[in-house]
Amino acid sequence: MARRRREEEHENHERWLVSYADFITLLFAFFVVMYSISSINEGKYKVLSESLVGVFSEPQRSIKPIPVGDERPRTTEPDRSLVEDNEQTQSAIDEPGADPLEKIASSVRDAFGDMIMSDQLTIRGNELWVEIELSSSLLFPSGDAIPTNAAFSIIEKVAKILAPFENPIHVEGFTDNLPIKTSQYPSNWELSAARSASIVRLLSMYGVNPGRLAAVGYGEFQPVADNGTPEGRAKNRRVVLVISRNLEVRRSVSGVGSAHAQPDAALKRAGTQPAPASAGPAPAEGAVNSPSSAP
Numbered sequence: 001m002a003r004r005r006r007e008e009e010h011e012n013h014e015r016w017l018v019s020y021a022d023f024i025t026l027l028f029a030f031f032v033v034m035y036s037i038s039s040i041n042e043g044k045y046k047v048l049s050e051s052l053v054g055v056f057s058e059p060q061r062s063i064k065p066i067p068v069g070d071e072r073p074r075t076t077e078p079d080r081s082l083v084e085d086n087e088q089t090q091s092a093i094d095e096p097g098a099d100p101l102e103k104i105a106s107s108v109r110d111a112f113g114d115m116i117m118s119d120q121l122t123i124r125g126n127e128l129w130v131e132i133e134l135s136s137s138l139l140f141p142s143g144d145a146i147p148t149n150a151a152f153s154i155i156e157k158v159a160k161i162l163a164p165f166e167n168p169i170h171v172e173g174f175t176d177n178l179p180i181k182t183s184q185y186p187s188n189w190e191l192s193a194a195r196s197a198s199i200v201r202l203l204s205m206y207g208v209n210p211g212r213l214a215a216v217g218y219g220e221f222q223p224v225a226d227n228g229t230p231e232g233r234a235k236n237r238r239v240v241l242v243i244s245r246n247l248e249v250r251r252s253v254s255g256v257g258s259a260h261a262q263p264d265a266a267l268k269r270a271g272t273q274p275a276p277a278s279a280g281p282a283p284a285e286g287a288v289n290s291p292s293s294a295p
Contacts, residue, residue: 111157136237146198171214171239174239177236193216
């Protein structure tokens with residue numbers, strides 16, 4: 001009996017398509033990951049850049065920087081825009097009879113007119129201190145204290161106004177009453193303090209004397225609006241820069257918060273002169289300087 005001839009299996013000539021499809025899928029995933037890595041947070045990049053510049057510019061750590069790419073010719077001429085800003089600010093400082101707090105308030109109004117009109121920034125004050133209030137949504141992401149990209153440009157403009165003066169500054173951080181409990185911020189105390197500290201660091205980075213600065217966090221306990229509504233909670237999430245007449249005023253105001261402090265006789269007895277660059281002798285007991293008009 002003749003043996004049945006075994007049929008040959010059909011050879012699949014398209015098996016390479018499976019490997020090719022897998023390769024294309026992996027290649028697509030690779031480029032997606034590379035793109036996500038390349039999306040840099042400008043705020044974090046600026047902080048890292050400033051830190052690296054500060055480290056490598058120290059003479060004891062780096063005698064000569066390593067050139068990367070084409071070296072550009074160096075010039076001794078400063079940026080004209082910075083020179084013009086400094087000249088305008090210096091002319092305002094040198095103006096006779098002008099009060100420092102009034103000049104600061106006027107400069108902020110001129111620089112942030114659009115934000116004031118849209119209620120994103122509020123400026124108010126009296127003869128002893130000036131307050132610059134900003135919504136936290138302008139400066140920080142929700143539940144975080146890392147400054148946004150917009151915060152760098154805003155605080156840089158504020159720092160240019162404040163840097164030439166010697167008045168002490170403290171930054172107040174406030175939150176709403178919604179609880180937060182993370183490993184980094186166990187409560188609103190830590191979040192508000194971290195936010196005010198971030199603004200203090202930016203001010204220092206942009207040229208404000210660190211000896212003038214202080215950071216205070218009040219958490220949720222000094223609301224200015226009803227926390228029962230989304231609008232009220234948005235108003236309570238704020239950062240306030242308080243520029244004081246002198247150190248005694250700053251201590252008094254930061255002790256209770258600018259929202260509760262009053263320019264009473266006790267604060268006026270602290271003196272109404274700008275804070276000196278270095279600590280000086282305390283004013284004589286009972287001495288009262290004539291207050292200036294409110295800015």
